[in-house]
Amino acid sequence: MPEGQRKSKQPTIREVAAHAGVSPMTVSRTLSGGVYVRPDVQERVLRAVRELGYHRNEIARSLRPGQSSGLIGVAITNLGNPYYGNFALGVEEVAARHGRRIILGNTGEDPARERQLVSDFIGRQVEGLVLVPSGRSGEHLSSDELGGVPLVLASRSLDGLDADTVLLDDVGGAAGGTRALLDAGHTRIAFLGNARSVFTGERRFEGFVRALAERGLVPDDALVERDQQDVAAAETATRRLLDLDHPPTAIFSANNRNSIGVLHEVARRLRSGAALEAMPALASFDAFELAGLMPVPVTIVDHDPRELGREAARLLLARLGPEPSVEPSRRVEMPVRVVTAT
Amino acid sequence: MPEGQRKSKQPTIREVAAHAGVSPMTVSRTLSGGVYVRPDVQERVLRAVRELGYHRNEIARSLRPGQSSGLIGVAITNLGNPYYGNFALGVEEVAARHGRRIILGNTGEDPARERQLVSDFIGRQVEGLVLVPSGRSGEHLSSDELGGVPLVLASRSLDGLDADTVLLDDVGGAAGGTRALLDAGHTRIAFLGNARSVFTGERRFEGFVRALAERGLVPDDALVERDQQDVAAAETATRRLLDLDHPPTAIFSANNRNSIGVLHEVARRLRSGAALEAMPALASFDAFELAGLMPVPVTIVDHDPRELGREAARLLLARLGPEPSVEPSRRVEMPVRVVTAT
Numbered sequence: 036m037p038e039g040q041r042k043s044k045q046p047t048i049r050e051v052a053a054h055a056g057v058s059p060m061t062v063s064r065t066l067s068g069g070v071y072v073r074p075d076v077q078e079r080v081l082r083a084v085r086e087l088g089y090h091r092n093e094i095a096r097s098l099r100p101g102q103s104s105g106l107i108g109v110a111i112t113n114l115g116n117p118y119y120g121n122f123a124l125g126v127e128e129v130a131a132r133h134g135r136r137i138i139l140g141n142t143g144e145d146p147a148r149e150r151q152l153v154s155d156f157i158g159r160q161v162e163g164l165v166l167v168p169s170g171r172s173g174e175h176l177s178s179d180e181l182g183g184v185p186l187v188l189a190s191r192s193l194d195g196l197d198a199d200t201v202l203l204d205d206v207g208g209a210a211g212g213t214r215a216l217l218d219a220g221h222t223r224i225a226f227l228g229n230a231r232s233v234f235t236g237e238r239r240f241e242g243f244v245r246a247l248a249e250r251g252l253v254p255d256d257a258l259v260e261r262d263q264q265d266v267a268a269a270e271t272a273t274r275r276l277l278d279l280d281h282p283p284t285a286i287f288s289a290n291n292r293n294s295i296g297v298l299h300e301v302a303r304r305l306r307s308g309a310a311l312e313a314m315p316a317l318a319s320f321d322a323f324e325l326a327g328l329m330p331v332p333v334t335i336v337d338h339d340p341r342e343l344g345r346e347a348a349r350l351l352l353a354r355l356g357p358e359p360s361v362e363p364s365r366r367v368e369m370p371v372r373v374v375t376a377t
Numbered sequence: 378m379p380e381g382q383r384k385s386k387q388p389t390i391r392e393v394a395a396h397a398g399v400s401p402m403t404v405s406r407t408l409s410g411g412v413y414v415r416p417d418v419q420e421r422v423l424r425a426v427r428e429l430g431y432h433r434n435e436i437a438r439s440l441r442p443g444q445s446s447g448l449i450g451v452a453i454t455n456l457g458n459p460y461y462g463n464f465a466l467g468v469e470e471v472a473a474r475h476g477r478r479i480i481l482g483n484t485g486e487d488p489a490r491e492r493q494l495v496s497d498f499i500g501r502q503v504e505g506l507v508l509v510p511s512g513r514s515g516e517h518l519s520s521d522e523l524g525g526v527p528l529v530l531a532s533r534s535l536d537g538l539d540a541d542t543v544l545l546d547d548v549g550g551a552a553g554g555t556r557a558l559l560d561a562g563h564t565r566i567a568f569l570g571n572a573r574s575v576f577t578g579e580r581r582f583e584g585f586v587r588a589l590a591e592r593g594l595v596p597d598d599a600l601v602e603r604d605q606q607d608v609a610a611a612e613t614a615t616r617r618l619l620d621l622d623h624p625p626t627a628i629f630s631a632n633n634r635n636s637i638g639v640l641h642e643v644a645r646r647l648r649s650g651a652a653l654e655a656m657p658a659l660a661s662f663d664a665f666e667l668a669g670l671m672p673v674p675v676t677i678v679d680h681d682p683r684e685l686g687r688e689a690a691r692l693l694l695a696r697l698g699p700e701p702s703v704e705p706s707r708r709v710e711m712p713v714r715v716v717t718a719t
Binding site: 077084085121124128131139140147151159302327328329330 | 407408416419420423426427430431447448455456457458459461462463465466469470473478479480481482483489492493496497498500501516517521522524637640641644665666667669670671672683
C-alpha cells in the first residue's frame with residue numbers, strides 16, 4: 036500500500052494484526068489491557084499500532100447497537116485524600132483489566148454536586164457507576180432515576196437504597212481499636228470523630244460504644260467530640276479534652292484527620308514542657324505515615340483502600356457484560372486489621 | 378402531560394427549563410458546572426432535572442458535527458500518591474468548571490502502559506490530554522501521532538517534544554532547601570533521590586549541586602544515593618550513609634518517599650540508643666504530614682500539586698474551544714516555598 040493511501044484513511048484492526056503477525060483478537064485484547072497476552076507480543080502489537088497510526092474509535096464502537104461506551108463513572112468525595120486516591124486506583128486497575136476506562140468526578144462532600152455528576156455521567160452513557168455517597172439520601176440514585184445503569188456504593192451505604200455496596204468493617208475495627216486501649220488498662224477513653232451525618236462516623240462510634248459495653252462501661256459525654264472534619268478542628272477538640280479537670284488517658288480517633296490533630300496538640304504540649312506520662316495513648320482508625328515515630332503509643336486500625344476499590348469494580352463488572360448477574364444486591368464488608376502499639 | 382407519556386420519551390432541555398421557570402441556557406450552564414448560576418437557581422434546575430428524569434445525552438451531542446466529546450484524558454504515574462491525587466483533583470476542578478469530565482488512567486511509571494492509555498484515550502475522541510510522562514521518549518506523543526489532539530505535559534518534560542508543559546521550580550526549590558542546610562552550618566550534606574531517569578530527580582540534583590557550588594563545595598560521591606523509588610530503599614540508603622566513617626551531618630532528600638525513609642532510619646537509631654546530636658538534619662523536597670513532630674529539624678520545600686493540576690487544565694483549555702490558541706508551546710514553572718526548620 037503506498038504511503039499516501041495509508042495516511043489518508045484509518046487503518047483497520049486487521050491491517051494492524053497482519054503488520055504485527057498476530058490475530059485481530061490479540062490486537063483487541065492488547066488494546067483492552069493486555070490480559071492473556073504475553074508482554075513481548077503486546078510490545079509487537081503496540082509497535083504496529085504506532086507504526087500504522089491506528090486508534091480504536093471507542094465512541095463509534097459504543098454506538099453500534101448492543102455495544103457500550105466502555106466508561107465507568109466514579110464519583111468520590113475527596114480525591115486529595117490518599118484514602119480515596121488509592122480507592123480510585125483500585126477501581127481503575129480492575130476496570131482497565133476489563134477494557135473499561137473510568138470518568139472521575141470529585142463531589143467535595145456536596146450532595147448537589149453529586150447529583151449533577153451522576154446526571155452528567157448518565158448523559159455520557161456510562162456502563163456503570165461507582166459512588167462514595169455524600170449525603171444520606173439516595174432518591175436520585177434509584178434504578179429508575181439511573182435508567183437502569185448499575186450502581187455500586189462504596190465506603191458508605193444509603194438508607195432505603197437497594198444497591199451493591201462495599202464497606203469497611205467499621206464497627207468491628209472501631210471496637211478492636213478501642214479494645215486495644217482497654218487492654219492497656221485505660222478506662223477514661225475519649226472519642227474523636229467526624230460529623231454525625233457521615234455514615235462511617237456513626238458506625239465507628241457504634242463500635243467504640245460496643246467495646247466499652249463489653250467491659251461494663253458507657254461513654255462519658257464530656258469525652259465525646261464528633262464534629263471535626265479537618266486537622267485544625269481535631270487539634271482544638273483535643274485541647275478541650277486535655278484541659279478537662281479529669282482528662283482522658285487515651286483517645287480513640289475515628290479517622291486519620293482526627294488522629295493527626297491529636298498528635299499536633301500532643302506535640303505542642305510536649306514542647307511547652309508537659310510530661311510525656313500526662314499525654315494520652317492513641318488508637319487511630321486509618322493508618323498514617325510515621326505513626327511509628329510518634330511520642331505516644333499509637334494503635335492503628337488498618338485497611339486497604341485500593342482493595343476496596345478493586346472490590347467495588349468487581350461488584351460492578353458482575354452486573355455488566357453479555358450475561359449480567361441478576362442476583363439480589365450484595366453488601367460486602369472488607370476486613371480491617373488492628374495493629375497494637377508496642 | 379399525562380404521566381405515561383412523560384415516561385415514554387426523554388424530556389427536552391426546553392421542558393426542563395419551563396418546569397424550573399428558567400431559560401434553557403440556565404439549564405445548560407447548571408449542568409455544565411453551575412458557573413454564573415445562583416445556588417438557589419441551580420437547586421431549582423436540578424430539582425426539575427430529577428422530576429422530569431432528564432439526562433443530557435453527551436455522546437449524541439459529541440457526534441454532532443463540530444461538537445466534541447467533552448472528555449479530557451488524564452494519565453498519571455501513581456494515583457495512590459497524594460501528590461498526584463491532588464494534581465488530578467486540580468485538573469478535574471478546572472475541567473468541570475468548563476463542562477468537561479476527565480477520563481483517568483494510571484501508568485504506574487510504565488511507558489508501555491502509557492502508550493496504551495494514550496492510544497485508548499485518542500480512540501475515545503478526547504478533546505485533549507494531560508500527561509505525567511513515564512519515560513524520556515515522546516515519540517508516541519507527537520502531534521501527528523495524537524491526530525492533532527492538544528497535549529499538556531505535567532511535572533516532567535520530554536526531550537525534543539514541543540508541547541505545553543507545567544513544571545515545579547525543581548532546580549530553584551532544591552537549591553533553596555540545600556541552602557537552608559548550608560546556612561545552618563552543614564558542609565557534609567548527602568543527597569537522596571529517585572532514579573536518574575526520572576526528570577525531576579535530575580533537576581533536583583542540579584539544584585543541589587548549584588547551591589553547593591555557590592559556597593565553593595562539590596558533592597561528595599560517597600554521599601550521593603540516587604536510586605530509591607520507595608521508603609524501604611531510602612531507609613537502606615540512609616543506613617549506608619550513617620554507617621560511613623565520616624557520615625553526613627545533613628541530608629537533602631529529593632522527594633517525600635526518601636524523606637520518610639530517612640526518618641524511619643533515624644527513629645530506629647534513636648530507639649537503639651543513638652545520641653540525638655549524632656542524627657542528621659533533613660531538608661525535604663515535598664511536604665509530608667507530621668513533619669513538625671520529628672526528632673530532627675526538618676526543612677520543607679513546599680508546593681501545591683492541586684494548583685499544578687489547575688494550571689495544566691488551564692493550559693489545555695486555552696487550546697480548545699471555538700477559538701483555540703495557536704501560540705507557540707508554553708512552559709510554566711510553578712513556584713515552590715522553602716520552609717526552614719526552627
